[in-house]
Each structure stands twice: as C-alpha cells, then as structure tokens.
Amino acid sequence: MPRTNAYTSGNQKRRLRVSIRELARHLNVSIGTVSRALNGRSDVSEETRQRVLAAADALGYSPNQSGRSLRQGVTGMVALILPTSGKTALADTIFMSVLEGLRAFLDDRKLDLMVLLSGPEENAYAYLRRVAARRLADGLIIAETQRLDPRIDYLLEKDIPFVAFGRSRSGSGYPWIDLDFEGVAEAAVAHLAGLGHRRIAVATAASDINYSFVFADAFEAAMRGFGLPFDPALVLRVENSDDGGYAFGNLIFAMPEPPTAVVLVNEFMAIGLYRSLKERGLTPGRDLSIVGFQEEPNSRLLAPPVTCFRTALPDLGARLGEALLATIPAHAPPETAGTIIQELWPMEFAQGQSDGPPRS
Amino acid sequence: MPRTNAYTSGNQKRRLRVSIRELARHLNVSIGTVSRALNGRSDVSEETRQRVLAAADALGYSPNQSGRSLRQGVTGMVALILPTSGKTALADTIFMSVLEGLRAFLDDRKLDLMVLLSGPEENAYAYLRRVAARRLADGLIIAETQRLDPRIDYLLEKDIPFVAFGRSRSGSGYPWIDLDFEGVAEAAVAHLAGLGHRRIAVATAASDINYSFVFADAFEAAMRGFGLPFDPALVLRVENSDDGGYAFGNLIFAMPEPPTAVVLVNEFMAIGLYRSLKERGLTPGRDLSIVGFQEEPNSRLLAPPVTCFRTALPDLGARLGEALLATIPAHAPPETAGTIIQELWPMEFAQGQSDGPPRS
DNA sequence: TGCCGCTCCGTAAACGTTTACGATACAAGC
DNA sequence: GCTTGTATCGTAAACGTTTACGGAGCGGCA
Structure with a gap:
C-alpha cells in the first residue's frame, strides 16, 4: 500500500507529517546525526546540533512515538486503570486528588500518565487483559482491588510491572500501597x-x-x-x-x-x-x-x-508512583531498583463535632 | 545493542514476551500467515487459522501495539485532555458522567479512550503540544476551552483531528459541542x-x-x-x-x-x-x-x-465521540466522514423548590 | 614518518507489525 | 495437454526511530 505523504486538499498544500528522514534530507545530513542531535548525545558538533534544532522547529518535526517505543522497547507512559462504576463515587473526588499527586510525580520524571477507564466493574478484568497485552504503557496501576483479584494474578504471571492501590488476597510479593x-x-x-x-x-x-x-x-x-x-x-x-x-x-x-x-x-x-x-x-x-x-x-x-x-492524598499518589517505578527496570532509580514496596499508609485523626459521650 | 529476548532470573525461566516471529517459527509457517490468521483475513485456510489461534493462546502471544501502529499509521486510541485545576471541581463529578458516555461509545467501536491530565491550567497548552506531537492517539478531545484558546490554533495548524467540548473565539471551522x-x-x-x-x-x-x-x-x-x-x-x-x-x-x-x-x-x-x-x-x-x-x-x-x-451527560459524551470520529479519516463512518459537527446541546428545565415569587 | 587518539558523521541493522506481490499447487474447463 | 482460475502461503518492503560500528579527518607525539 503506497501511502504517499498526504497533502491537505486545501489551496495551500501542507505536509501533514514530517519524518526524521525528510528532516535529514533537508539538512543534507544522515538521519543518525539528526537523531543524535535531537536526543542530546555528545558525538555531534554543537554547530550541527543547532542547525538540526532550528530545522526541526521550522519544519515542525516531532518524533513519532510508535517508532521510538518500537525501537527502545519503552513507551514512557504509565497507565492507571480505573473502574468507572456507576454509583461508586470513590472514583470521582477522592481519586482525583491521588491522581494529581501521581501526575505531578511522574511529570517530574518525564513520564506521562494515562488514565484508562475500564467501564463497569464486571469488565475490569477483561479490559486489563486487553490493555496490558498491548503494552501501551511501561507500568500499570490498578485501583479498587477486589478481595480476590484476577487482575493481580494475570499481571504477575505476565511479568508486567504494576502497583496496586489496595491489597488483595490474590498473588503475593507484588507492590502495593493501601490505607491503614x-x-x-x-x-x-x-x-x-x-x-x-x-x-x-x-x-x-x-x-x-x-x-x-x-x-x-x-x-x-x-x-x-x-x-x-x-x-x-x-x-x-x-x-x-x-x-x-x-x-x-x-x-x-x-x-x-x-x-x-x-x-x-x-x-x-x-x-x-x-x-x-x-x-x-x-x-x-x-x-x-x-x-x-x-x-x-x-x-x-x-x-x-x-x-x-x-491523609494528604497527593502524597499518597506520589508514593504510588515511586512504588511502580521501582518495578520498572527501564525507569527505576538505582537506589530503589527491584525493591518491592508494600506499605500501609497512615491516617491522621481529625476531630470534628460528630461525636461525643453516649447519651443514655 | 543486541537485546536478546530476556528471561527472568527465576528458577523457571519464562519468556517475557513472544513476538509474531517466534510464534511463526514455532508453527513452521511464515509470519505473514500468522498475521493474516490473527487479523481474520480470508486468504488463509481455516485449518491453519485454528492452529495459529491455538498456538497464540498457548504461548500467550499478543501483538505489540507500537509495531502495529507504526505500520498502520493508526493507534486506535482517542485521548481526552483534562486540565486538573485544583479548585475547579468541574473536572471531578460532572465530567465523570460525560466520560462514561464517551467511553462506552468508543468501546462499541473498538477504540480505546485515554484520559490525560494536563495539570494546572497554565500548563495546558504546553502539555497539549507535547502530547499531540507524539501522536499517541488518533484524535483528541479538549475540554474547558478558554475564551482564546491557543490549543485550538495549534491543533488546526497541525491538522490534528480533535473536537472541543466548549466553544472558543480561537480558530473556526473546527468541530465542537457546547452546552446551550x-x-x-x-x-x-x-x-x-x-x-x-x-x-x-x-x-x-x-x-x-x-x-x-x-x-x-x-x-x-x-x-x-x-x-x-x-x-x-x-x-x-x-x-x-x-x-x-x-x-x-x-x-x-x-x-x-x-x-x-x-x-x-x-x-x-x-x-x-x-x-x-x-x-x-x-x-x-x-x-x-x-x-x-x-x-x-x-x-x-x-x-x-x-x-x-x-441534561443527560453520557449522551453528550457519546456525541462528542461522534463529532471526533467524523474528523478522523481512518475511523470515520462513511456517512459522517468529513462532517464538521458544531452543536449546541439543549438543556431541560427541572423544577425544584429553590425559586418562587419575590418576597417584597 | 608513523602511530595513536579524538571528534564527528554515515551506514545499516533492528524493533514488531502489516500487506502488496509473486509463487506454488491443484482443480476445472476447453 | 494447455490454459485459466482459485486457494493458500512465503517473501520482502515499509512504517520511523535508535544505536552499535566503522570510517574519515585531524592534531599531537615520539
């Protein structure tokens, strides 16, 4: 199938997508050099690097993620799978705070977070299998762990890096964070x-x-x-x-x-x-x-x-990120690489006015 | 870098990931045949197809998404970008209902939805650029459109399929759905x-x-x-x-x-x-x-x-999905292909008890 | 002069798919 | 028997990257 580089049908024809090859041809250098320049490697002269960066900006080049992750075996993404149960409002508000902490944590490490909605609870397992097998992300976070959770067994069997927000009786030796x-x-x-x-x-x-x-x-x-x-x-x-x-x-x-x-x-x-x-x-x-x-x-x-x-939910989110990264060889910081973090998250008491001595 | 197919260091050595090549070798057929069998093409005998399916299941094979989308130029994913503003609780509850409708709609069409959190409002534009350029998804949905929204200008310029939940004064001729x-x-x-x-x-x-x-x-x-x-x-x-x-x-x-x-x-x-x-x-x-x-x-x-x-928010979510798909050539149903949907979503009146004639 | 080392760059392989094209075998029709 | 058509499969190119390797050029040193 000869998919020629498409043009819009408008009057000002405009290249839809420029690859590293065209960028290299435009600069009269090899694609290897372009790649090295863009990725900040040392074996490229500062002068050509500037030329490359300028041309990349001018042509609106940005690397194709599929090609990149195909070659590197790493996607640079982390997926959080969330059951969108109709009534269980847990997903709504509490989780948003955890998410924000997690997102900020990953952002600092140049990783992206994607939230995947698995639909109603009964589909959670099927959805996980679909998504995990495709390797869209380098690691997974699963939430709302069930008492017996087939997702955990599956991920363990497939050796897919993950962390569970919540314990389970399924499997063992996997990382989790749970409220105390x-x-x-x-x-x-x-x-x-x-x-x-x-x-x-x-x-x-x-x-x-x-x-x-x-x-x-x-x-x-x-x-x-x-x-x-x-x-x-x-x-x-x-x-x-x-x-x-x-x-x-x-x-x-x-x-x-x-x-x-x-x-x-x-x-x-x-x-x-x-x-x-x-x-x-x-x-x-x-x-x-x-x-x-x-x-x-x-x-x-x-x-x-x-x-x-x-408790401070964003901190909890960040800790989830740490626990996950420790299990991803490509992303684990040296000091925690291979560590399996299992942690009960402490909660602090907040005195309100809804309690008192018994009346009778 | 010779990355041989890794084995776990455990006692029972287990192949981490099996590619279509190994599956083909194991079956003594070509990889082309395997691919055809798995993708339900007609030019493969029913017998070999069964053999392939059985072997794929036995070896736990599932296609690598990066290779797939690299070849096909399509990821099969749709991204919704959500500013996770700290206080603007809009993202929290209302949006969840829209999301569920959108998710179900896409699910019916074998597409996956990923929700990306762009962080605080001021980073929304930078985040969009990062994410859109990498082509993680075949189409984008942006929410909480600003009065002047540089994201819209960017997406229009780059010819990236998208739909906006909310109007804007930026750009024109792009698809949007907005409440009335x-x-x-x-x-x-x-x-x-x-x-x-x-x-x-x-x-x-x-x-x-x-x-x-x-x-x-x-x-x-x-x-x-x-x-x-x-x-x-x-x-x-x-x-x-x-x-x-x-x-x-x-x-x-x-x-x-x-x-x-x-x-x-x-x-x-x-x-x-x-x-x-x-x-x-x-x-x-x-x-x-x-x-x-x-x-x-x-x-x-x-x-x-x-x-x-x-209004029924899940229906609105589904409509957003329709509007987006119409702009993605690879996914648009023939009847709406190329259509630019711009729609004011009607709201219905619900009488409560918080109103009445003026007192004085 | 010969050798070494360094800087910079090009070449080509590899990642895992899909798919156009050609090849083979076999049956059918004349 | 020859041609034609069909069913099935193998071959190889292509998608867009990254990166190991080698080579060219050049300066320094014995």
Missing part, C-alpha cells in the same frame, strides 16, 4: 470507647472491594482488643455511596437496641447517614456519634463537621 | 421574570473559561429582551466552586438593594450560596430565588432541591 484500615479501625474504636461507648456499629462496603473486609475484620479485632462486646449484627455492609449511608441509618435505628456510635468506612456514607438522622430529628454527635474515614471534599458541607481520619 | 448557555440564560430569565422578579443577578466563573463570558452575555441579552432593567453590577464573576457561591452570596447581600433572584452558571455555586443564606437565616426559594445550571450529583444533598437546567 487496621490502624484506623483500632483508633476509631479506642476513641469511641474512651468516650464511653460500648455498643458500636460499623458500616462497610457491600462490594467485593478488599478493604471492606479488612475494615470489618479490623473493627472486630479492635472491639475485642478493648474488651467491648462484639455483636456481628452491628457489622453492616451497605452500598458504597451516600445512599448506602442512608440505608445504614435506617437499619440501625430499626434495631431494638440501636448502637450509640458508628464507624464508617468512608465519608460518602456520612452524607446519607446525616440525612437519615435529620429525618428522625436526631443530631449527629449528640444522638449518635459518628466517626468517618477519608475526608471527602463534599462532606465539608455537612454540619456538624464529621470527625474522621484523613 | 444562551438557551439556558434566556429560559432562566424568562422563568424568573414570569414569577415577577425584576432584579436578577448572575454568578459566572472568574476564570478564562469561555462559557463564563458566553453566559454573562446571554444573560444580559435575555434581560434586555424581556424588558428588565440590566444592572452590570449584578453580573458577578466568582470562583468556579462552592466557595465561589459562598462569596457570591456575601457579595449580593452586602448590596444596598440585593437582587431577589439569581442565576448560577453551575450548581457547585449553589452549595456555597445555600451556606451563605443559612448563615443569614434566609431560606432559598422564599428569601432568594435560585436557578442553577447543570445538576451536580452532590447538589442532591441540598434542601430545598435546586431548580436547574440539566
């Missing part, structure tokens, strides 16, 4: 126990996301650790959204003996829970103590402000 | 005028985003059109966020003669404005009529619900 759900559960229970609460409920996510199990287990361990009575009926798995929090509220107040305090696995739920309380004429912090998880930008709207655990 | 700000402004003013309001303020964005000017201008035209007094002091440009809405509230109530109704360019502002009203003991809909723009998921939390104009 255990630490939060313990600190939350300690805080509430210190206020005098003994009957504490927990709201965790109903999906297969790994942390929903981790958090529930950690909660139980903490309750027992502090010598509080643990009632399995007070561990409720609801939808991971504000609607889930609303449902949670309805559930606990339908109990013969409602809890006096609750711990939420995230703050989306706080929004709905507040709504549920309001409908009953109850006040957060007085009639029910609420401790949330990661601060969610929109929960600033809530009054009274939610007592929660939080 | 003019229609909304007129309908909003008509609605409020019908309720008896004469003194109406508008809150628009303080940034250089194009629609903030369009909206303000359309508002003025509508006011004059309905024979209402137009007071330039009632056109306020505030930060495009809930904080901006809060500031807007403080501004109008500091006026000697506050407006009785307001129109907001988006609903983030409604959140802050409600806060401002609440602090003054005022009630939306009774003390101040509020008409918002695109419904924002989190504004569901507001009570009373905001009267606003909205």
Whole structure:
C-alpha cells in the first residue's frame, strides 16, 4: 500500500507529517546525526546540533512515538486503570486528588500518565487483559482491588510491572500501597470507647472491594482488643455511596437496641447517614456519634463537621508512583531498583463535632 | 545493542514476551500467515487459522501495539485532555458522567479512550503540544476551552483531528459541542421574570473559561429582551466552586438593594450560596430565588432541591465521540466522514423548590 | 614518518507489525 | 495437454526511530 505523504486538499498544500528522514534530507545530513542531535548525545558538533534544532522547529518535526517505543522497547507512559462504576463515587473526588499527586510525580520524571477507564466493574478484568497485552504503557496501576483479584494474578504471571492501590488476597510479593484500615479501625474504636461507648456499629462496603473486609475484620479485632462486646449484627455492609449511608441509618435505628456510635468506612456514607438522622430529628454527635474515614471534599458541607481520619492524598499518589517505578527496570532509580514496596499508609485523626459521650 | 529476548532470573525461566516471529517459527509457517490468521483475513485456510489461534493462546502471544501502529499509521486510541485545576471541581463529578458516555461509545467501536491530565491550567497548552506531537492517539478531545484558546490554533495548524467540548473565539471551522448557555440564560430569565422578579443577578466563573463570558452575555441579552432593567453590577464573576457561591452570596447581600433572584452558571455555586443564606437565616426559594445550571450529583444533598437546567451527560459524551470520529479519516463512518459537527446541546428545565415569587 | 587518539558523521541493522506481490499447487474447463 | 482460475502461503518492503560500528579527518607525539 503506497501511502504517499498526504497533502491537505486545501489551496495551500501542507505536509501533514514530517519524518526524521525528510528532516535529514533537508539538512543534507544522515538521519543518525539528526537523531543524535535531537536526543542530546555528545558525538555531534554543537554547530550541527543547532542547525538540526532550528530545522526541526521550522519544519515542525516531532518524533513519532510508535517508532521510538518500537525501537527502545519503552513507551514512557504509565497507565492507571480505573473502574468507572456507576454509583461508586470513590472514583470521582477522592481519586482525583491521588491522581494529581501521581501526575505531578511522574511529570517530574518525564513520564506521562494515562488514565484508562475500564467501564463497569464486571469488565475490569477483561479490559486489563486487553490493555496490558498491548503494552501501551511501561507500568500499570490498578485501583479498587477486589478481595480476590484476577487482575493481580494475570499481571504477575505476565511479568508486567504494576502497583496496586489496595491489597488483595490474590498473588503475593507484588507492590502495593493501601490505607491503614487496621490502624484506623483500632483508633476509631479506642476513641469511641474512651468516650464511653460500648455498643458500636460499623458500616462497610457491600462490594467485593478488599478493604471492606479488612475494615470489618479490623473493627472486630479492635472491639475485642478493648474488651467491648462484639455483636456481628452491628457489622453492616451497605452500598458504597451516600445512599448506602442512608440505608445504614435506617437499619440501625430499626434495631431494638440501636448502637450509640458508628464507624464508617468512608465519608460518602456520612452524607446519607446525616440525612437519615435529620429525618428522625436526631443530631449527629449528640444522638449518635459518628466517626468517618477519608475526608471527602463534599462532606465539608455537612454540619456538624464529621470527625474522621484523613491523609494528604497527593502524597499518597506520589508514593504510588515511586512504588511502580521501582518495578520498572527501564525507569527505576538505582537506589530503589527491584525493591518491592508494600506499605500501609497512615491516617491522621481529625476531630470534628460528630461525636461525643453516649447519651443514655 | 543486541537485546536478546530476556528471561527472568527465576528458577523457571519464562519468556517475557513472544513476538509474531517466534510464534511463526514455532508453527513452521511464515509470519505473514500468522498475521493474516490473527487479523481474520480470508486468504488463509481455516485449518491453519485454528492452529495459529491455538498456538497464540498457548504461548500467550499478543501483538505489540507500537509495531502495529507504526505500520498502520493508526493507534486506535482517542485521548481526552483534562486540565486538573485544583479548585475547579468541574473536572471531578460532572465530567465523570460525560466520560462514561464517551467511553462506552468508543468501546462499541473498538477504540480505546485515554484520559490525560494536563495539570494546572497554565500548563495546558504546553502539555497539549507535547502530547499531540507524539501522536499517541488518533484524535483528541479538549475540554474547558478558554475564551482564546491557543490549543485550538495549534491543533488546526497541525491538522490534528480533535473536537472541543466548549466553544472558543480561537480558530473556526473546527468541530465542537457546547452546552446551550444562551438557551439556558434566556429560559432562566424568562422563568424568573414570569414569577415577577425584576432584579436578577448572575454568578459566572472568574476564570478564562469561555462559557463564563458566553453566559454573562446571554444573560444580559435575555434581560434586555424581556424588558428588565440590566444592572452590570449584578453580573458577578466568582470562583468556579462552592466557595465561589459562598462569596457570591456575601457579595449580593452586602448590596444596598440585593437582587431577589439569581442565576448560577453551575450548581457547585449553589452549595456555597445555600451556606451563605443559612448563615443569614434566609431560606432559598422564599428569601432568594435560585436557578442553577447543570445538576451536580452532590447538589442532591441540598434542601430545598435546586431548580436547574440539566441534561443527560453520557449522551453528550457519546456525541462528542461522534463529532471526533467524523474528523478522523481512518475511523470515520462513511456517512459522517468529513462532517464538521458544531452543536449546541439543549438543556431541560427541572423544577425544584429553590425559586418562587419575590418576597417584597 | 608513523602511530595513536579524538571528534564527528554515515551506514545499516533492528524493533514488531502489516500487506502488496509473486509463487506454488491443484482443480476445472476447453 | 494447455490454459485459466482459485486457494493458500512465503517473501520482502515499509512504517520511523535508535544505536552499535566503522570510517574519515585531524592534531599531537615520539
């Protein structure tokens, strides 16, 4: 197929795309020299380098990425794969902050970040396979790890560099960063126990996301650790959204003996829970103590402000970048090359006004 | 540099990546035949095709995207470039819905969507140049178009297929989809005028985003059109966020003669404005009529619900995809090939409870 | 003069595909 | 038997880079 260099059909014919070959011909030098000049190698005279740079600018030349990565075996890109679950608003706001930190981190290292949307959760695995096999990126970041996550098994088997945002029971020995759900559960229970609460409920996510199990287990361990009575009926798995929090509220107040305090696995739920309380004429912090998880930008709207655990999400994003790069031979800084980073990310306590001593 | 096919250093040596050449050698056929078999061409016997498919699966072969796009001149990807402005929450929630529609649309056509984050607004142009020149994607979608947007000039000059989400004064004859700000402004003013309001303020964005000017201008035209007094002091440009809405509230109530109704360019502002009203003991809909723009998921939390104009964002995303594909020769469906789609996207009125007749 | 080393540049191979073209084998038609 | 057509496959070029290697030119030194 003879694809001659296309011209626009307009009156001023204009070359669509100039290759390094044409640039070299235009300069009367070899393409090797052009490449060396553009890539800042030393074995080219300063004079020709300037000539090349000037001509490249004049002709609007820029290297073709496909040719480049084909030859070098490296794309210079990092992909983050995000399930765009319809309701799971986690992708929306919290993640944007993590993303910004990650992006800035990669930007400093001349790498580009591309976010790929895998669509609804059930397609996540199929999508990953499609994308990973094509080697669009030098490394992958997967999010919202499931309790058993076939993506992890696949990536391990194929030896594709990746880091997981969240743990999983699948595979082992792979890099991950996860929020310190255990630490939060313990600190939350300690805080509430210190206020005098003994009957504490927990709201965790109903999906297969790994942390929903981790958090529930950690909660139980903490309750027992502090010598509080643990009632399995007070561990409720609801939808991971504000609607889930609303449902949670309805559930606990339908109990013969409602809890006096609750711990939420995230703050989306706080929004709905507040709504549920309001409908009953109850006040957060007085009639029910609420401790949330990661601060969610929109929960600033809530009054009274939610007592929660939080962290600097952009820093977390940057750390994800570090963990990923350490597993990519071509991009790993010498000091961390080959290191497998597995890290629980600490959260700090932020006192709000949604908690207090039990009322009765 | 002889990069022999690498092996892992583990005990069970495993080929990292198998190329079409090795697959062909393993099958004792030519690489041409393998390629034809995998790509579903007709000039290969059904028997060999099955053999090839089986072997490809067994060896875990999948084609290298760089080689593929180098040869074909097409990447099969579409890039959406998103400024990740720190405060402009527009990127966060509204955009996710548009994205999902766009993703599904492209997915049906075997194209992949990558979202690229250009960082803070001031870097948007530099980032676009970097990314566009490398031809990572067959087409680009740019968002948050500025009043004068150098990105558009650049893309037009380089003949790179793109569609803009939002109009601009830069360039012309390029495809875009934009919300019907003019229609909304007129309908909003008509609605409020019908309720008896004469003194109406508008809150628009303080940034250089194009629609903030369009909206303000359309508002003025509508006011004059309905024979209402137009007071330039009632056109306020505030930060495009809930904080901006809060500031807007403080501004109008500091006026000697506050407006009785307001129109907001988006609903983030409604959140802050409600806060401002609440602090003054005022009630939306009774003390101040509020008409918002695109419904924002989190504004569901507001009570009373905001009267606003909205639309099905995923459909809009799909339309963006159509407009883009029409400009990409390799991907355009025959019926729209070469068409330049420029479209104002209609919004529909949604009656809430944040408006009513003026009080005094 | 002969040799060495350095600077600069050209040559060509290689990365992994796709695909136009030609070659082969075989069946069908005269 | 010869020609023609069809099905199937191999060959090789091409996409746009990067880079190992070698060669030319030149100055310095013994």
